[in-house]
Amino acid sequence: MQRSQAALLAQDAGLSRPSAAPAGGALKRGRGCTTFLTSALIALAGPAVALEDPIELPSGRVVEFQELRFEVSESDDALLRFRFVSDELAETELDLERLSADMDHLCSEIxxxxxxxxxxxxxxxxxxxxxxxxxxxxxRPDIVQVFEAYSIEDDRCIWEAF
Structure with missing residues (x-):
């Protein structure tokens, strides 16, 4: 799909493209960000997986896609944030090894x-x-949240320590 078609679809769907990121939402030197709030638009852009369906992770935990955020820095480095939700995250003991495998799976396979x-x-x-x-x-200190960053090289996710 061409960029102009995706922009028209976003406009038709009522999704806005902010010219500036919300507080804390962009890279330090960022020029702004774009948020896709629905997986339908992502599906129109041609993904290989269906983000509208629940996703079972290697640990057995199930996540649902929340949103995708796109950011670009002044040096034109592109960053994509894939945000997921799992109510099981607050209900279970966090096994860091299994959680790490889940995060790696979400990056490379999803x-x-x-x-x-x-x-x-x-x-x-x-x-x-x-x-x-x-x-x-x-x-939101009352919400359990976990994050991992990955460099992308040769179509592979490479874990980065924060």
Whole structure:
């Protein structure tokens, strides 16, 4: 799908493209970000996986897609944030080894194949899972949230320590 077609679809769907990121929502030197609030638009952009369906992770935990955020820095580095929700996150003991495997799976098997055609070749992907859907950039200490960052090289997710 061409970029102009995706923009028209976003406009028709009532999705706005903010010219500036919300508080805490962009890279430090960012020029802004774009948020896709529905997986339907992502499906129109040509992903390899269906983000509208619940996703079972290697640990057995189930997540649902919340949103995709696109950011670009002044140096034109593209960053995609794939945000997921799992109410099981707050209900279970967090096994860091299993959680790490789940996050790796979300990056390599879900996020990377789902990169919209209008944002090819991101430099980084951030994966997050929250115990509830939250507004991006708004502090919610009552919600369990986990994050992992990955560099993208040769169509592979490479874990980065924060």
């Amino acid at each position: 996020a990377l194949p789902s990169v919209p055609g209008e944002y090819p070749d991101p430099n980084r992907i951030i994966i997050s899972i929250g115990s509830e859907a939250t507004e991006f950039g708004v502090s």
